[in-house]
Amino acid sequence: MNVLEASDVTKSFREGRGEEVRVLSGASLALARGEVVALEGPSGSGKTTFLSILGCILTPSSGRLVIDGEEVDPRRPERLPTVRRLKIGFVFQQFNLFPALSAVENVEYALNVKGVRGRAARQEAERVIAAVGLSDRQGFLPRDLSGGQKQRVAIARALAGGPPIVLADEPTANLDAQVGQQVLEMFQELAKRENRGLLIVTHDPKVRTIADRVVRIADGRIAA
């Protein structure tokens, strides 16, 4: 069953001089529960824009987007934060952890934003921190963690609260090859075990080794 379906998505931006620039030209993609998909493409191919639309951060100019059975209405942008909060977990290239919060608090805060509070939030945060193998580092601030450990905290944050979709933007870009491979393997294993659809936008060829499917995007279109 697909948790994410994008059909014929287009996106155009208006530049400073009023010229319209088309970034996506009918991109389509489906992601099933428990599936790991790698989205590859050269710089300027539109993959970040596509990821932003799939993550309900941007609305498409046209096309259809269904998230976990719910069609996203581009005319109601005020609904997007709710969809993001309940359905999507994010992993960013720069980790984007809150530097003042410990590893477990970073996860707990994301749960608080999703509406999970108190003891339930703490327990779930500790569970996912343990799942990424950082129980012994859960009280550490991000500055005291290595790059790989930071990305594992970011993965724990994305998985916390059980979103059916996890979107990752270049998750290995700031990690060395060995650590990157370890993080990817762990990420894949968790996504499979917890039955989440995982879409990884990447340049990194290592991602191919853990992906069920590789999708290429070029000039705003998904290549066959």
Next chain:
Amino acid sequence: MVDLARKNLLYDKLRFLITVSGVAFAVTLVFVQVGLFLGLMDNASITIEHLDADLWVTSRNTANVDFAQTFPETYVQRLRSVPGVERADNLIVWFMNVALPTGAREGTLVYALSDFRRWKMPWNVTEGNLDDLKRGKYLFLDSSATKRYGAFAPGDYREVLGHRMKIIGRTRDALSFSTTPISFVDFRRAQELSPQELTGNTTYILLKLAPGADRAAVLAEVRRRVPHNDVWTREEWASRSRHYWVESTGLGLNMIMTVFLGCLVGLVVVAQTLYTSTMEHITEFGTVKAIGGSNRDIYKILAEQATISAVVGFLLGSLQAFLLRPVMAKIDLKLIIPPSFAAVVFAGTLVLCLAAAMISFRKVAGIDPALVFRG
């Protein structure tokens, strides 16, 4: 619930210190300026507040209690028979020169009554017996005179307008707006000291109303009987004395300007540090939005940070102001901070800090969560 606002604020301790220092500076400035102002105002009318008189008769257009002018002392006879008046007495308040043992000359503001006890004046006697004032060339001197006259003790002599007067008692807290030391002398003795101006004259008449007397009716009758004088209730006279100093010295304007500048500095410091902090955390706020947080979630973070800065800054500023009180007291300056005023300053601090945060509110409202994908 993870308190991101507090943790972010305390994460950069130096910035937090700068923020609360700005708030504390403004709070201390406001407390000290207004506290000193209230202290001076208190001095300007402290004798009026403590004298047990309901009505004051003054010469026409007397501006304040320290700047007394004379009128015939016999006017008091006209007023003792007014229905509703329990008692009426003359009071002399007069500036006199004092020669000090060092050869220097100073001034004293003499308060002279025939019966000090009856008018509960002075209200804080630390040494001596007021009844002895009638028995010779004696005076009571307030302790605040030490700063101007040097140390003194009962038994010492001072020359007042060329007359050798023995200090037989000491009082506390009897202060004048101009900080001229107050002394207490028998009414007739005061007239002897300055015969040219004071013989047969007084400067005020004090009236005490009988219990249940109709104040308005008594006031009207007193005004009828001394038509060339002014008659004031205690509250009116105290207020007139205070206002004189506020208006004639520019003290009020100075106080308002300093308070305004203090608040402005505090506002700018808080606004600037909160805004800089917001700009530095812009990616974090973008992340909050990306993971599903709303502008409201971020406003709450900024508002909480502003509130914490206000509370900590207020506490620090208040502490500084209270620590300054004994220092001020040593130079005879009173710092009066009524609880109601402290509450107003706290509310003002909170409002100003939240207002400072509004600038950051505008910034975060425009944050594009897509910035989290811009590596």
